[in-house]
Amino acid sequence: MSxxxxxFSERVPVSPETMRELTNEPVPxxxxxxxxxxxxxxxxxxxxxxxxxxxxxxxxxPGPTTAYQSVRYITEEVAFGWYIRSLHKWSATFMxxxxxxxxxxxxxxxxxxxxxxxxxxxxxGLLVSTLVGGFTxxxxxxxxxxxxxxxxxSNIADSVPVLGGFLKRMLLAGESYNxxxxxRFFVIHAxxxxxxxxxxxxxxxxxxxxxxxxxxxxxxxxxxxxxxxxVPDHLFSEIIVGLLLMIVLSTLAVALPAEMGPxxxxxxxxxxxxxxxxxxxxxxxxKLFPATVAVLSMGFIVFLFFLWPLIDGLIRRRWPGSExxxxxxxxxxxxxxxxxxxxxxxxx
Amino acid sequence: xxxxxGSEPDREDRDDKTPGSSAEPSRRDALGMALNxxxxxxxxxxxxxxxxxAVTYLYPTQRQQKAWLFVSQVSAIASGxxxxxxxxxxxxxxxxxxxxxxxxxxxxxxxxxCPHMGCQVYWESAKQRFFCPCHNGVFNAHGEGIEGPPKxxxxxxxxxKVENGLLFIEVPTESLPxxxxxxASAASCGCDKRKLPVLQNEPQCQTEDxxxxx
Numbered sequence: 001m002s003x004x005x006x007x008f009s010e011r012v013p014v015s016p017e018t019m020r021e022l023t024n025e026p027v028p029x030x031x032x033x034x035x036x037x038x039x040x041x042x043x044x045x046x047x048x049x050x051x052x053x054x055x056x057x058x059x060x061x062p063g064p065t066t067a068y069q070s071v072r073y074i075t076e077e078v079a080f081g082w083y084i085r086s087l088h089k090w091s092a093t094f095m096x097x098x099x100x101x102x103x104x105x106x107x108x109x110x111x112x113x114x115x116x117x118x119x120x121x122x123x124x125g126l127l128v129s130t131l132v133g134g135f136t137x138x139x140x141x142x143x144x145x146x147x148x149x150x151x152x153x154s155n156i157a158d159s160v161p162v163l164g165g166f167l168k169r170m171l172l173a174g175e176s177y178n179x180x181x182x183x184r185f186f187v188i189h190a191x192x193x194x195x196x197x198x199x200x201x202x203x204x205x206x207x208x209x210x211x212x213x214x215x216x217x218x219x220x221x222x223x224x225x226x227x228x229x230x231v232p233d234h235l236f237s238e239i240i241v242g243l244l245l246m247i248v249l250s251t252l253a254v255a256l257p258a259e260m261g262p263x264x265x266x267x268x269x270x271x272x273x274x275x276x277x278x279x280x281x282x283x284x285x286x287k288l289f290p291a292t293v294a295v296l297s298m299g300f301i302v303f304l305f306f307l308w309p310l311i312d313g314l315i316r317r318r319w320p321g322s323e324x325x326x327x328x329x330x331x332x333x334x335x336x337x338x339x340x341x342x343x344x345x346x347x348x
Numbered sequence: 349x350x351x352x353x354g355s356e357p358d359r360e361d362r363d364d365k366t367p368g369s370s371a372e373p374s375r376r377d378a379l380g381m382a383l384n385x386x387x388x389x390x391x392x393x394x395x396x397x398x399x400x401x402a403v404t405y406l407y408p409t410q411r412q413q414k415a416w417l418f419v420s421q422v423s424a425i426a427s428g429x430x431x432x433x434x435x436x437x438x439x440x441x442x443x444x445x446x447x448x449x450x451x452x453x454x455x456x457x458x459x460x461x462c463p464h465m466g467c468q469v470y471w472e473s474a475k476q477r478f479f480c481p482c483h484n485g486v487f488n489a490h491g492e493g494i495e496g497p498p499k500x501x502x503x504x505x506x507x508x509k510v511e512n513g514l515l516f517i518e519v520p521t522e523s524l525p526x527x528x529x530x531x532a533s534a535a536s537c538g539c540d541k542r543k544l545p546v547l548q549n550e551p552q553c554q555t556e557d558x559x560x561x562x
Contacts, residue, residue: 155465174408269467287483
């Protein structure tokens with residue numbers, strides 16, 4: 001045993017003390033509250049999606065003549081194909097929700113403020129990548145929603161002044177949806193976005209380690225010590241969250257498995273069509289304003305939130321103690337909820 | 349020292365060529381630095397060229413295939429009348445004669461693609477309008493946007509021309525596979541019922557089992 005230990009300690013020259021220091025970051029007490037641990041949940045879901053995504057890619061065939069039938073084959077004929085696909089789909093839904101909730105928590109607790117501005121921007125990058133991953137994911141099935149979603153997205157790109165036509169052609173691999181389009185969406189979904197997200201995640205976690213977790217002290221926290229150990233305390237919390245998620249995802253996969261909608265028909269847009277719930281807000285926005293105004297305003301709002309830590313910094317320098325971010329956040333969240341509910345309850 | 353991070357040699361043991369590390373850089377140092385910078389810039393330029401090639405590689409060059417197809421004799425469409433033309437892609441196109449003359453300007457061929465976000469509009473005969481289900485765009489019978497985000501925009505017109513009293517239209521000739529085409533081709537050549545979707549109001553495939561039961 002000691003020879004084995006010597007073998008590894010010679011080849012991995014890190015002392016036990018250093019290893020303990022690296023893995024056992026002191027965790028502030030407020031992280032015992034689950035809503036402060038929402039950052040780890042998307043990371044866990046991301047791993048599930050990578051694993052199930054690799055399994056799905058073993059049978060999936062991009063292309064308008066093959067995609068729909070290959071997804072049907074996975075869903076109906078491959079052993080446990082329905083389960084793998086349903087886990088992938090539900091993980092995606094939960095991941096979008098988890099990233100949004102994590103972002104909201106960070107926003108409303110002001111945890112993005114100096115010196116963590118850059119990490120907020122990385123987090124915004126992760127949020128946008130997650131949404132792009134979700135969109136390209138349901139585009140791959142080549143059902144009606146996939147086709148018309150991709151068509152609308154390419155026209156959103158086309159609405160950008162100057163660069164629009166170029167962006168649309170790059171996205172569709174042609175002037176309109178064609179036999180090369182799905183391959184491009186598959187590359188974005190299965191290669192580009194995961195690579196980008198891994199890079200952003202590594203940066204995100206590295207920044208959290210460098211700055212430490214933002215510390216909050218609650219009135220009911222009467223413990224003498226301000227921190228607890230990452231190993232084993234927080235690690236076990238994450239394991240419990242992981243197990244709970246696996247139970248919930250499996251239950252949903254069995255109770256509400258991923259289904260097949262009608263195959264894409266490029267000649268007929270369904271009389272009622274809606275994207276996934278997380279795009280309801282942008283879908284409604286597109287109904288309210290002319291295309292270019294809607295697209296530019298959406299891009300501008302996302303850009304503002306990307307830069308929000310710097311804007312907030314300027315505001316607080318001018319008016320120290322200002323809580324403008326609370327009002328901006330509340331108005332934004334209420335608007336998003338209102339537009340989402342509006343889109344959800346009406347047919348058109 | 350093994351088994352510990354930080355066991356690198358001391359800084360004094362290094363042959364330090366870090367810029368600014370020596371008090372008086374020699375001409376040799378300056379030349380070396382210029383050379384290294386040149387190599388680094390060349391590497392950056394080569395990556396730039398690769399990036400440019402990658403964009404060219406990804407940018408589609410093939411234009412959509414289109415062809416002029418015969419629609420009808422000009423005299424067969426009365427002024428104010430219209431007919432439905434089906435393109436090879438399957439798209440239904442409304443071709444209307446809007447004036448007495450027999451030139452191309454007397455005809456319009458309305459595209460069913462919404463100019464807003466590219467969805468397909470459909471005709472609501474009760475309201476005498478085209479409606480786009482994606483973002484609630486409304487067009488009148490002439491294809492003019494009158495409500496919703498595409499207000500002020502018109503449904504596109506396919507190019508038409510008249511030659512020797514014959515009306516032609518320029519339409520895309522390529523199409524993507526659709527469920528209906530798949531059903532039709534499968535029905536004509538025998539099909540595996542298990543692997544094909546069953547659509548409502550569509551003729552379904554007959555399998556050997558069906559024949560036996562009959």
